[in-house]
Every structure is written in C-alpha cells, then in structure tokens.
Amino acid sequence: MLKIVKQYADEFRNLDNGHFSTEPVAIQNIRISAMERFTELGFPNNKLEEWKNTNLDGLTKTLFKLPSGKQTQITPETIVPFSIEGTHRLVILNGKYLPELSNLDNLLTTIEIKNFSEALTDDSSLLAPYLGKIADYTNHPFVALNTAFMDDGIFIHVPDNQIIENPIHLLYISSPTDENTVFHLRNMIIVGVNSEITIIEDYVGLDNKKYFTNVVTEMAVKENGTIHHIKIQQESARAHHISTLQVHLDSASSVSLDSFIVGSSMTRNDISAILNGEGADCKMNGLVLAKDSQHIDNHTILDHAMPHGTSSELFKGIYTGKAHGIFNGRIIVRKNAQKTDARQTNKNLLLSDSALVNSNPQLEIYADDVKCTHGSTTGQLEEEALFYLRSRGLDIRTAQALLLHGFADQILNKISNLAIKAYLQSILSNWLSGIKT
Amino acid sequence: MLEIKNLHVSVEGKPILKGINLTVNAGELHAIMGPNGSGKTTLAQVIAGRDMYEVTDGEIIFDGKNLLKMTPEARALEGVFMSFQYPVVIPGVNITYFLKTAVNAMRKHKGLEELDAIDFLTFIKEKMRLVRMDESYLSRSVNDGFSGGEKKRNEILQMLVLEPRMSVLDETDSGLDIDAVRIVANGLNNFRSKERGFLVITHYQRILGYIDPDYVHVLKNGRIIKSGGKNLALELEEKGYSWLVEEQPIEA
Numbered sequence: 008m009l010k011i012v013k014q015y016a017d018e019f020r021n022l023d024n025g026h027f028s029t030e031p032v033a034i035q036n037i038r039i040s041a042m043e044r045f046t047e048l049g050f051p052n053n054k055l056e057e058w059k060n061t062n063l064d065g066l067t068k069t070l071f072k073l074p075s076g077k078q079t080q081i082t083p084e085t086i087v088p089f090s091i092e093g094t095h096r097l098v099i100l101n102g103k104y105l106p107e108l109s110n111l112d113n114l115l116t117t118i119e120i121k122n123f124s125e126a127l128t129d130d131s132s133l134l135a136p137y138l139g140k141i142a143d144y145t146n147h148p149f150v151a152l153n154t155a156f157m158d159d160g161i162f163i164h165v166p167d168n169q170i171i172e173n174p175i176h177l178l179y180i181s182s183p184t185d186e187n188t189v190f191h192l193r194n195m196i197i198v199g200v201n202s203e204i205t206i207i208e209d210y211v212g213l214d215n216k217k218y219f220t221n222v223v224t225e226m227a228v229k230e231n232g233t234i235h236h237i238k239i240q241q242e243s244a245r246a247h248h249i250s251t252l253q254v255h256l257d258s259a260s261s262v263s264l265d266s267f268i269v270g271s272s273m274t275r276n277d278i279s280a281i282l283n284g285e286g287a288d289c290k291m292n293g294l295v296l297a298k299d300s301q302h303i304d305n306h307t308i309l310d311h312a313m314p315h316g317t318s319s320e321l322f323k324g325i326y327t328g329k330a331h332g333i334f335n336g337r338i339i340v341r342k343n344a345q346k347t348d349a350r351q352t353n354k355n356l357l358l359s360d361s362a363l364v365n366s367n368p369q370l371e372i373y374a375d376d377v378k379c380t381h382g383s384t385t386g387q388l389e390e391e392a393l394f395y396l397r398s399r400g401l402d403i404r405t406a407q408a409l410l411l412h413g414f415a416d417q418i419l420n421k422i423s424n425l426a427i428k429a430y431l432q433s434i435l436s437n438w439l440s441g442i443k444t
Numbered sequence: 445m446l447e448i449k450n451l452h453v454s455v456e457g458k459p460i461l462k463g464i465n466l467t468v469n470a471g472e473l474h475a476i477m478g479p480n481g482s483g484k485t486t487l488a489q490v491i492a493g494r495d496m497y498e499v500t501d502g503e504i505i506f507d508g509k510n511l512l513k514m515t516p517e518a519r520a521l522e523g524v525f526m527s528f529q530y531p532v533v534i535p536g537v538n539i540t541y542f543l544k545t546a547v548n549a550m551r552k553h554k555g556l557e558e559l560d561a562i563d564f565l566t567f568i569k570e571k572m573r574l575v576r577m578d579e580s581y582l583s584r585s586v587n588d589g590f591s592g593g594e595k596k597r598n599e600i601l602q603m604l605v606l607e608p609r610m611s612v613l614d615e616t617d618s619g620l621d622i623d624a625v626r627i628v629a630n631g632l633n634n635f636r637s638k639e640r641g642f643l644v645i646t647h648y649q650r651i652l653g654y655i656d657p658d659y660v661h662v663l664k665n666g667r668i669i670k671s672g673g674k675n676l677a678l679e680l681e682e683k684g685y686s687w688l689v690e691e692q693p694i695e696a
C-alpha cells in the first residue's frame with residue numbers, strides 16, 4: 008500500500024471510532040467498506056485507460072487533511088458577487104453548511120432540503136436505495152474515498168407532483184485556514200414523479216489557496232420528472248477538483264446537465280447519466296475555459312439502457328497558454344435500448360501553440376435500430392470569420408472577442424433562466440478579458 | 445479614387461493575377477466579368493486585405509494612400525467595402541450586435557458619437573427596409589441558416605450601413621431571385637453618388653441592365669483582356685468569352 012493511501016486509512020480509523028459512531032450502523036458499514044475498497048484500489052495511475060492523460064502527482068504526493076474545524080470568517084458581503092437573483096441559496100463554507108448565510112424561505116413546506124450529513128442520520132431510509140448505488144464506489148477510487156469520509160453537502164428530496172419555480176443555488180465556498188485541506192462533499196437530489204427542479208452547484212475559491220475538492224453528487228429522477236442541473240466550477244487557481252456526478256433517469260423523465268469550468272489547476276469531472284426508463288431524455292452541455300497550465304479532464308457517459316431514449320451532448324472548450332484539456336465522451340446503447348437517438352459533439356478552440364486537447368468519442372452500440380452521431384473538431388479561430396469581421400472595421404481584438412463570445416454563447420444560450428445566464432456571462436466576459444489572444 | 449497598378453498576386457506560390465491595371469474614379473461604376481477561376485474574387489479579396497493572397501508586385505492606391513500597407517480593418521474604416529461572394533457564417537454571433545459594433549467603429553473613426561441601442565435599432569430597421577429584409581433577422585446569428593439570397597442581401601445591408609466610398613461587390617447578384625436582383629440593384633442605385641466608386645463583379649447582364657455601368661472589363665487568366673462600355677456586357681452575354689483573344693497587358 009502506498010504511504011499516502013495508508014495515511015488516509017489511518018485518518019479514517021481515527022474518525023470512525025468517534026465522529027461516525029453516532030450514525031446508523033448501515034451508514035457506518037458503507038463507510039467502512041468504501042474505505043476498504045479505497046485501500047485496495049489506491050489512487051488511479053496513468054496505466055489505467057480512464058486516467059491515461061491525467062497526472063495525479065499533485066494529489067498523491069501530498070496528504071490533504073480534513074478541515075481543521077477552525078472556520079474562516081465571511082460576511083454576507085463576501086458572497087454578493089456570487090448571488091444569483093431569484094434563487095434560493097445554500098452556502099457551504101470550507102465543507103461546512105452555513106445556515107446563517109442560506110435562505111430557504113418557504114422551500115421547506117414543499118420539499119425536503121437539508122445538510123447531507125444530517126440526512127445521513129435523519130433520513131437514512133429515504134437515502135438507502137440511492138446512497139452508494141448511483142455512484143458506485145467499488146470501482147472508482149475517488150468515489151470510494153468520498154464515501155468513506157462523506158460529510159456536509161446538500162440533500163434534496165422533491166416529492167411527487169411539485170414544480171419548484173426558483174432555482175436552488177448551492178454555493179460551495181473554499182478558503183481554508185490551512186493549505187492542503189480536502190473537502191469530501193456529498194450531494195443527493197431525488198426528484199419525484201412529475202416534479203421539476205433547477206439546481207446550481209457552484210464551486211468558488213475565494214483566494215489563491217491550495218486545496219482539494221472531492222465531490223460526489225447522486226441524482227435520481229422518477230417518471231416524468233425533470234432536473235435542470237448546472238454545475239459551475241470556479242475554484243481557486245491552485246485547487247484540485249475531482250467531481251463525480253451521476254444521474255439515474257426513470258421513464259419519460261428529462262435531465263439537463265450543464266457544466267461550466269473555469270477554475271482549478273486540475274479538474275477531473277466524471278459525468279454520467281443512465282437512461283433507465285423508456286423515453287427518457289438527457290441533455291449534456293459543457294464549456295471549458297482553460298489557461299496557464301490548467302489541466303481539465305472531462306469524462307462523460309450517456310448510458311442508454313431502455314428504448315426510445317434521446318440524448319444530446321455538446322461540449323466545448325477554449326484553451327490557451329499551456330492548458331491541457333481532455334474530452335472523453337462515451338455513449339453506450341444497450342441491447343434493449345432500441346430507437347435510441349443519441350448525438351454528441353465536441354468542439355475545441357486552441358488559442359495558443361502550447362495548448363492541447365485530447366478528444367476521444369467512444370460509441371458502444373449493442374442495439375440495431377438506433378440513431379447515433381458524433382463529431383469532434385479542434386482548431387484555431389477561423390481565419391475566414393476573423394477576416395469577415397475585420398473587413399467590416401472591427402479591430403482584431405474586438406473581432407476575436409466577438410468570435411470567442413459566439414463560440415461560448417452557444418452553450419450559455421442553452422440556459423433558459425436569465426439570471427443564471429447573466430451570472431455565467433459575467434464569468435465568461437471576465438475570463439475573456441483576462442486572456443491574451 | 446482607387447488605382448490598381450500592375451498588380452501581381454499569388455496564392456500558395458501560384459500566380460493568379462498577372463498585372464492588373466485599373467482606375468476607378470469617384471462617381472464611376474465599373475463592372476468586371478470573366479470566366480470562372482479567372483481571378484475576380486482574388487482581386488476583390490486583395491483589395492479588402494485578405495492576407496492569404498500574396499502581392500508579389502504592383503500597388504493599390506486609395507485616395508493617395510497605399511492600401512496594401514493597411515490592415516483589413518483600417519481599409520474598412522478608410523471607406524473600402526467588399527461584399528463577399530461567399531459570406532461567412534458565424535454561429536453564435538448575433539447580427540445586431542455585430543452590425544452595431546461595426547457601425548460604431550466607423551462612427552468613432554469619423555469622430556461621430558456612437559449610437560446607443562435604441563438609435564441603432566431605428567437606424568438599422570430603416571436600412572433593412574431598403575433591401576426588404578425582415579426585422580426578425582436581427583435576432584439571428586451572422587448568416588447562420590441564411591439562404592444564399594438572404595446572405596447576399598445581408599451583404600448589401602452592411603454596405604448601406606457602413607456607407608463606404610469604395611464598394612467592391614463580388615457576385616452579389618448570384619443566387620438572387622429575379623425580384624431580389626431588382627431590389628439589390630435599386631438599393632445600389634440609391635446609394636450611388638458622385639463621391640462613391642463601385643467595382644461590381646458579375647456573371648450576368650441582368651444586374652448591369654439595372655445599374656448601368658460606366659465601364660465593363662473582362663478578366664481572364666489573371667489579366668484584363670478587354671475593356672469597354674456597357675455594350676460589351678451585352679456582347680459577352682451573346683458570344684461568351686472564347687472569341688476574345690488575350691491581348692498583351694496594357695502598359696501602366
């Protein structure tokens with residue numbers, strides 16, 4: 008066993024004897040078996056196909072400690088730049104839920120929403136069918152590590168026949184008092200029959216600290232239910248962000264998963280949807296904005312298990328400096344999933360000679376009556392389009408900015424909520440004005 | 445106003461234009477005709493500043509200034525406009541935003557106050573009526589999903605809003621239906637003035653019938669092999685290009 012893996016195991020044993028002992032036994036057992044699994048698997052390495060382009064030295068050479076318990080002080084002003092109009096906000100600061108900066112208003116009358124670590128004890132029977140079952144810890148080292156240590160996060164349960172109008176903004180702010188802190192955040196979102204909800208998972212780094220976010224989000228949507236999920240990753244430039252987002256779709260349900268990634272020094276996103284009921288629909292969109300020596304790895308899976316499912320995926324990236332991007336998009340159409348319609352597109356812009364993208368679409372089709380398309384392009388800004396704009400009097404910088412905005416707007420325009428779109432626009436504008444082209 | 449002298453241009457080392465001499469004075473409209481691949485688009489793009497075309501010899505002077513030394517945007521701001529034979533589709537870039545940015549860049553250059561969103565909309569809607577473009581285009585991306593004819597009208601719209609002194613129109617009439625050719629020709633005629641010059645590249649006599657060129661030139665194999673009045677276009681329509689022998693280029 009690697010020394011670092013053993014250190015995590017030791018840390019777990021210390022906690023297990025105290026902190027976790029008040030939890031239901033079933034939960035404790037899940038933690039223990041997850042920790043066992045993690046010690047068996049260890050950290051992934053480049054020999055594994057799924058990890059071949061991502062170097063994890065930054066994570067495996069340092070022990071990241073659990074939050075110290077000392078809390079950074081923030082005021083309502085701190086979060087003003089991250090407020091999105093018309094949303095309910097829940098704040099998690101350095102891995103700990105902050106009720107005083109959260110506003111649930113009247114939400115609690117219609118849905119159940121609470122700190123995940125409380126739900127582990129209070130709602131264990133509601134959680135049990137999903138916990139560790141949507142996000143499998145037996146094969147994913149970071150999910151195993153998270154499951155062993157899972158702590159605060161948000162648990163949301165929307166009962167049947169409830170349309171929740173206002174989006175819920177989960178704001179995870181990291182500004183740890185000690186460097187090399189790890190946050191094992193855990194979220195679960197269960198949406199009932201005919202219900203609908205919009206969730207924003209927003210990861211923010213307040214300063215230039217080095218820390219490690221290891222988050223797992225499990226979502227399940229029942230028959231004819233809808234989830235709009237928007238993930239925004241604007242971690243500190245020195246942060247490591249490892250995220251696993253998994254969703255199970257029942258029949259006729261629809262889910263959109265939109266990812267916006269600007270932050271961190273290293274990111275690995277595993278986003279997967281299993282279309283487990285007939286006629287489910289999943290839309291997956293992503294925008295990566297990467298510069299300097301950022302390393303952004305997106306692995307997506309759209310797993311069609313039942314007939315008449317539809318999925319469309321559009322992942323785009325703008326890379327400059329020495330940034331390295333990975334897009335690995337897998338579409339699986341199982342034998343039973345006849346009449347599936349799956350589309351995938353990956354488009355990348357490289358603004359510098361040293362930027363690099365590995366794009367790897369993977370289609371695994373076991374049914375015969377399906378429509379599946381995929382396409383991937385990586386290139387520079389189109390010279391012809393640039394010339395067209397310049398020939399109308401736009402200077403080269405303005406022309407480039409317009410084209411880059413246009414490239415990114417195709418993703419932003421998928422967001423129908425105007426306040427969320429405006430929030431993302433400002434992140435985009437900020438990023439674009441900060442790069443050299 | 446525009447003087448092209450002994451212009452030689454190559455693409456990827458291959459000579460395309462082999463000594464073009466042409467002067468367009470203010471108030472004049474010159475038509476250029478010629479077989480496919482003769483170099484008409486190359487000439488238009490070189491005037492507008494496309495850098496993939498390499499000028500190996502000669503010069504282009506616009507109002508006494510060396511055009512070849514200027515960036516494409518500087519040429520546009522000085523008053524040179526080129527309507528693209530194949531207008532570029534730019535998904536995601538809103539047409540209103542693009543036109544407003546271009547118009548305001550031009551106004552700024554002329555020392556005029558920039559138009560705000562409301563004034564710009566009034567301005568652009570009036571110009572759109574001239575080329576019979578529906579206001580619904582304003583919410584679309586630049587040329588994205590436009591039909592061939594719609595793209596060409598959009599080019600003319602851009603000419604009308606940017607108000608260039610020298611306009612080079614590269615097959616703006618190709619792909620237009622019969623009514624649209626008349627609409628575009630009318631738009632062009634209304635825009636003509638004794639301060640403005642035009643170079644109209646076309647394959648068809650139809651548009652020339654509406655716009656009444658002062659000169660017609662035939663470009664073949666990278667050279668202007670014949671120049672004449674508007675009757676030359678009629679003659680070409682009837683006889684094609686093969687009867688014209690390639691004369692030696694006229695000395696500049």
Ligand SMILES: Nc1ncnc2c1ncn2[C@@H]1O[C@H](COP(=O)(O)OP(=O)(O)OP(=O)(O)O)[C@@H](O)[C@H]1O
Nearest residue numbers: 455456460478479480481482483484485486487529
């Ligand atoms: N980018 C390029 N690479 C290689 N050859 C080129 C390029 N652009 C133009 N050419 C060549 O230059 C010659 C002239 O092309 P040009 O487009 O100027 O012709 P044209 O007179 O406009 O023809 P048309 O009437 O068909 O529009 C052609 O032989 C063409 O193939």
Ligand SMILES: [Mg+2]
Nearest residue numbers: 484485486529
């Ligand atoms: Mg041409």
